[in-house]
Amino acid sequence: MRVTGSYVISTTLGESVRAFVPHALPPATPVLDASSYAELNRTAELSLARLQGVAGLVPSIDWLLYSAIRQEALLTSQIEGTQATLIDLFDKEAGLTVSNTDDVEEVTNYLRAFRWTQDTLRDPKGLPMSVRLMRQAHRLLMDGARGAGRQPGELRKSQNWIGGTRPGNAVFVPAPPEHVSALLADLESFIHQVDTQDTLPPLVRIGLVHAQFETIHPFLDGNGRIGRLLIAALMEQWGLLSQPLVYVSAYLKQHQSEYYQRLSAVRTDGDWEGWVAFFLEGVARAADTAERGIVALASLINTDRRRLLQAPKITPASLRLFELLPLMPIFSIDQVCERLNTTFPTATAAVKTLEALGIVVEQTGQKKNRHFSYQAYVQLLSS
Structure with a gap:
């Protein structure tokens, strides 16, 4: 031994x-x-x-x-x-x-x-x-x-x-x-x-x-x-x-x-x-x-990106926000303003576009201080 x-x-x-x-x-x-x-x-x-x-x-x-x-x-x-x-x-x-x-x-x-x-x-x-x-x-x-x-x-x-x-x-x-x-x-x-x-x-x-x-x-x-x-x-x-x-x-x-x-x-x-x-x-x-x-992540992001690109109300801000979601899967409107270097109304509109597609979900149920989640992404990483 x-x-x-x-x-x-x-x-x-x-x-x-x-x-x-x-x-x-x-x-x-x-x-x-x-x-x-x-x-x-x-x-x-x-x-x-x-x-x-x-x-x-x-x-x-x-x-x-x-x-x-x-x-x-x-x-x-x-x-x-x-x-x-x-x-x-x-x-x-x-x-x-x-x-x-x-x-x-x-x-x-x-x-x-x-x-x-x-x-x-x-x-x-x-x-x-x-x-x-x-x-x-x-x-x-x-x-x-x-x-x-x-x-x-x-x-x-x-x-x-x-x-x-x-x-x-x-x-x-x-x-x-x-x-x-x-x-x-x-x-x-x-x-x-x-x-x-x-x-x-x-x-x-x-x-x-x-x-x-x-x-x-x-x-x-x-x-x-x-x-x-x-x-x-x-x-x-x-x-x-x-x-x-x-x-x-x-x-x-x-x-x-x-x-x-x-x-x-x-x-x-x-x-x-x-x-x-x-x-x-x-x-x-x-x-x-x-x-x-990685394969599952790539599949999820590619699918959601295609849905966003086909949406009638897509804006440059909503597309830029989507690209940021894997780096801030839970976020506030203020954080979107900061990361996109844009105004509150533009950030709000971008979030609403993703929310309407079901890509992000509002978490708080409040009218102020709201936070949103890229829910499918969070669930994928947590599984």
Whole structure:
């Protein structure tokens, strides 16, 4: 059996526990068995390539990114227990009051952290994938009421544990805090290791990075979300997707129990092969799901556009508004005025045209402060 780390005694809350210190990547003694992942990796890479191709069906890549990034933000947060829904997120962006403010704030924080990470990695003068970048992403993720006491952007200075009510009955105890900095430095070195790039496929390396990050658990909170953010960021950086169109968190949430079991088996049984196989299967499934979603989205938008173009009262403003709907599926007249840079009467007329065709639906039942929804689009993304 492969040994993937060692145990050291750590004392926390008056209890002595065995904390796990992982060996540096890549897996060794034995090395990762290529025959266990070769076919799964090929399937996952083909699924990502098809997804990239199908994205061309939709006139604007921004439409796809708007929904895909929000789906990932929502699902990765839900894995950690956040109860916010996609409609909550759309309502918040439309300026509506939402009841679960803290949950929605956690999701929007993930969006900010993800966008910042993506922009930084794309900027020739920005930070590379590094511990410093992870810490800044964590600072953005934990911004706000819930994260204020969780040391945003700081590596933990105390012993943490996963599962259980106290350290002594925990499911897993990560490395003591004095080991964290060196472990992350090793992980950063692996990410940039040239010889590994020649021997291990990019998706396999991403799977290894994610599992190792979760095992180190370097922050007091938010480790799962930052670890899953790394998946999307590295997919783009290592040329698997030009845009973050796939949301792997959907698969991980659907198979949450196995997700945690596979990570645990790496530590207890040295089963890197089992984890990598699970991860590659998840990437392929997530890419296939995203591909079907794009086809459905393209079909819906094309059908509704044809209806609008055939309408007798179509105006340039109503057509421009329609093109904006996938980027603001819930909206007010004032927001239409701002986005179209037009007058209130012109914006109102444009909305009425879409409302008469059943493309948008008024939500409030009021005469003032009305909000409208691209209902079919919202339902499609929420299904």
